[in-house]
Amino acid sequence: MTKLAGIPFEEVLKQPGDADARAEILLLSPSILVPCLTYEDIKVWDTLAIGEFLNEIAPQAGLLPKDRVQRAHCRAISGEMHSGFTALRAALPMNIKAHFPKFKIWSKAQADIERIVAIWRECLSTYGGPYLFGKTFCIADAMYAPVVTRFMTYDVQLDAACSAYAQKVLAHKAVVEWIADAKLEEDEIEELEVEF
Secondary structure, X not given: OHHHHOOOOOOOOOOOOOHHHHHHHHHHOOOOOOOOEEEXXXXXXXXXXXXXXXXXXXXXXXXXXXXXXXXXXXXXXHHHHHHOOHHHHHHOOOOOOOOOOOOOOOHHHHHHHHHHXXXXXXXXXXXXXXXXXXXXXXXXHHHHHHHHHHHHHOOOOOOHHHHHHHHHHHHOHHHHHHHHHHHHOOOOOHHHHOOO
């Protein structure tokens, strides 16, 4: 979202498992959650709050739709992504470096997938695509980009419209850079390499 806002930034990576790093994260983010944005001595440590803040300081970037009804819808589906889909997160952990063809998906995770696909179909149909709220990649697309990568990692089958949307997200410049940077990270999380 920071790239979308056009605001120069420096990314600081921290390893949460290390006690010293946890102490440092606590100094950076009162909730000890990441990401945390520091902008002119203002700390914002919640992803949705970061998106809203970036929209305030860079409204020209179009992080949220201009139309009030669309903006409310965008906030609602972004919030649903932010606080929901726990079965999907547990069963299909984020792992950009891996690919598991024909991965067996648990029923609770499948229910989350079906809800996500329903959101995508509704938005693409209502707003005409190619992104969830039309021609501009916005906060909602940024919030669902990690899901797109999970769908690719775990070989989740999508209909034509959702597949085209997923490919459009993966081709977005900011997402391409994000994935490339993630693949360069040396740290491996052992649990994510296990095939279930």
